[in-house]
Amino acid sequence: MAIGRFTLESGVKVFVNDLRMSWPRVLRRASLPGDLLSKGPALLSTDEYFRFWSALEAEAGDRELALDVGQAISVETFSPPIMAALCSPTLTVAGRRIATYKPLVGPLSLDVGETADGLAIAYQWPPDQQPPTLLATSELVFWVALARIATRHQVRPARVTMPVPPGDPASLEGYFGARIRAGSTYTITFSADDAARPFLTENEQMWRFYAPELRRRLADLQAEATVADRVRAALHETLPAGDSSMTAVSKRLAVSSRTLQRQLREESTTYQAVLANTREDLARHYLRRGNLRTPEIAFLLGYDDTNSFYRAFRTWTGTTPDALRAAITS
Numbered sequence: 663m664a665i666g667r668f669t670l671e672s673g674v675k676v677f678v679n680d681l682r683m684s685w686p687r688v689l690r691r692a693s694l695p696g697d698l699l700s701k702g703p704a705l706l707s708t709d710e711y712f713r714f715w716s717a718l719e720a721e722a723g724d725r726e727l728a729l730d731v732g733q734a735i736s737v738e739t740f741s742p743p744i745m746a747a748l749c750s751p752t753l754t755v756a757g758r759r760i761a762t763y764k765p766l767v768g769p770l771s772l773d774v775g776e777t778a779d780g781l782a783i784a785y786q787w788p789p790d791q792q793p794p795t796l797l798a799t800s801e802l803v804f805w806v807a808l809a810r811i812a813t814r815h816q817v818r819p820a821r822v823t824m825p826v827p828p829g830d831p832a833s834l835e836g837y838f839g840a841r842i843r844a845g846s847t848y849t850i851t852f853s854a855d856d857a858a859r860p861f862l863t864e865n866e867q868m869w870r871f872y873a874p875e876l877r878r879r880l881a882d883l884q885a886e887a888t889v890a891d892r893v894r895a896a897l898h899e900t901l902p903a904g905d906s907s908m909t910a911v912s913k914r915l916a917v918s919s920r921t922l923q924r925q926l927r928e929e930s931t932t933y934q935a936v937l938a939n940t941r942e943d944l945a946r947h948y949l950r951r952g953n954l955r956t957p958e959i960a961f962l963l964g965y966d967d968t969n970s971f972y973r974a975f976r977t978w979t980g981t982t983p984d985a986l987r988a989a990i991t992s
Contacts, residue, residue, distance in 0.1 A: 667705040668768050669879075670714070675699060680734035683721050692717035708769040712794055719796035726833045728799040732807040744808075746876060749869040753809050753817075754781050754857045763876050770801075771898070779820055781857035785848040786898060798824070799834070802850045806838060809852065812861040821851040825953065846953055889925040890936050897940045906941075906964035908933050942978040945971075949987045956983050 678685050689696055692713040698704045706714065719727065746763065747756035754776070761772040761783075770793070773784040785801060787793045802822060809817035822838055823845025831842045887895075896914040900906065911933075912919045926932055941963045948959045960971035975983050 667707055668711055669766055670699070670704045670706050670711075671767075672699050672703055677734055678718070681718070681722075681727065681730050683718065688714070688717045688721055691720055708788055708791065711769055712791070712797070715794040715797035715800075719794055722796070727796055728803050729833060729837050731796075731800040732803040732837065746869055746872045747808060748812055748861070748863045749865040749872070750812075750861055751864045751866075752858050752861060753805075753812070753852060756808065756812070756861070757781060757783055757805075757857075763880060766876070766879050771895075776854075776857070777851070779851050780853040780855075782821075782849060782851045795826075798848045799828075802848060803834075803837065805850050805852075809856065809859075812863045813856075813859045814862055815856075815859060817852065817856045817859070819850050820853045820856075821849070823847065823849045844953075888929055889922070890929055890931055893922070893926070893933065893936045894940045897937065898944075901941070901944070901964040902962050904961070904964055906937060938974070938978065941974065945975060945978075945983065946986070949983060959983065 675685050678688055686696060689698055692710070694706075694710060694714065722730075744760070747760050750756035750759055757772070757774040761774045764770060764772055769788050769791075771786045773782075773786065775782055783805060785798065787798075802824075806817065806819060809815075816839075818839035820840065821843065822840050823843045825844070825846065825848070827842045827844055828834060835842055892915055893911055896911045897906070900910045900914065908919050908922065912922045915922065917925075923933060926936065944963060945959060948954050948962065954962070956971070957968045960968045963971060965971040965974070972982060975981075975986075979986060
């Protein structure tokens with residue numbers, strides 16, 4: 663999961679203008695300073711980033727703004743990670759590049775993988791924080807816009823899922839050229855043929871220009887995070903795979919288990935404490951979503967059996983997952 667603070671590039675003012683909105687009004691509604699970009703790109707916290715997108719959604723009124731976002735995407739509004747994607751040879755490579763550098767521009771992470779259906783891109787958001795609907799929907803629209811801009815082909819996703827599909831999906835489904843289905847995550851899947859379709863915008867020389875700066879920014883972001891933050895981010899990726907071990911996390915963070923233990927002690931915590939805290943946060947997040955059964959949540963948290971999850975949950979909260987779910991939904 664993304665950690666730290668996230669860059670809002672100066673080109674976003676062009677983007678907002680192309681959405682036919684007032685930049686000062688959006689900033690006021692989001693409770694952000696009027697001179698936010700006066701000195702170049704700004705760094706936003708997760709709360710500020712979400713407020714910005716909520717303000718756009720509120721300013722839109724009844725407009726289907728996610729579609730306008732797809733129309734407004736242009737070279738002037740691209741941040742460096744997006745430009746790097748546009749320089750890619752195919753959508754598959756672009757997906758992997760964006761997944762690597764997405765933490766630079768937003769509090770989210772991507773799971774990008776090749777499945778039997780093709781290329782699947784799934785979003786993960788911070789626990790206990792629901793992303794603004796406009797932001798999450800626009801992220802899916804972005805992939806279709808990127809594929810169409812880069813290939814000059816009317817690419818249509820093979821599958822689109824949302825936790826809560828729109829009440830009137832006709833306009834979005836018309837844009838996608840695909841039905842929107844209910845699912846546990848925001849996910850978009852492209853056929854293997856479209857994932858491999860050549861990008862006419864491929865530019866290896868420009869990619870070599872952007873890559874060192876992106877790696878530096880990512881290293882700076884990771885350096886600013888605490889070790890506990892980095893462990894939590896790694897656990898978000900290893901737990902759904904069924905591995906809660908320190909060995910797996912140490913390998914992902916490229917340190918030895920002994921070094922990781924020492925670094926956590928220096929922050930007055932332990933691996934087991936961070937693991938328990940992360941599992942509790944994720945459990946509460948999954949229970950709030952309401953569309954996952956308790957055994958499924960136990961699996962996503964890396965437990966071998968549901969009973970172990972029940973015991974741990976009672977230790978954390980003094981109650982059971984089913985009782986907390988009932989209290990949340992009542």
